[in-house]
Amino acid sequence: MRKIIDPFFKLLEFLVVACLVAMVIMVFGNVVLRYGFNSGISISDEMSRYCFIWLTYIGAMVAMREKGHLGVDTLVRRLPLGGKKLCFFLSEAMMLGCNMLFFWGTWKMHDLQVTNISVVVGISMIWIYGIGYVTAAVMGIMNVHKLFQLLTGQLAEADLVLVVESEDKVVLAEIEPEVRGRA
Secondary structure (H helix, E strand, O other): OHHHHHHHHHHHHHHHHHHHHHHHHHHHHHHHHHHHHOOOOHHHHHHHHHHHHHHHHHHHHHHHHOOOOOOOOHHHHHOOHHHHHHHHHHHHHHHHHHHHHHHHHHHHHHHHHHHOEOOOOOOEOHHHHOHHHHHHHHHHHHHHHHHHHHHOOOOOHHHHOOOOOOHHHHHHHHHHHHHHHHO
């Protein structure tokens, strides 16, 4: 299974980078053309906006896998194991509910987005906002997988805290013993 999941997320990471590079090239190129040559490419403004939308949604999927979303874990870290499990369950269940709502909302807007054509590029807006289907499905699958792991006892206590420590704290934790040893 990891042979499928890891390349999928590598593809998503590549798409994030590709969207970012495309945005930079289109916006910078258009600025140079406008101020240097008094012209521009009308499609670049709209396409850079669409790249930003995709970058945001794809980045959210990657961040969820890497536990990169913002969170406050002050209370959860102090709870006993049962409390951590309850908070983990509630958190994952609520995120699953939000992903279901997100998928349903994209579904409800589908017919409108299919008939809505972008002004400059001339494509159906479902090609832009249809990423909501993918995002909601992928993140929902991740939620279901985490809930399954919790209910089958496959998660360690450290896995029950959904927030990854800041890199600054890790570096400070490594430096502190050295500083104390010198004093």
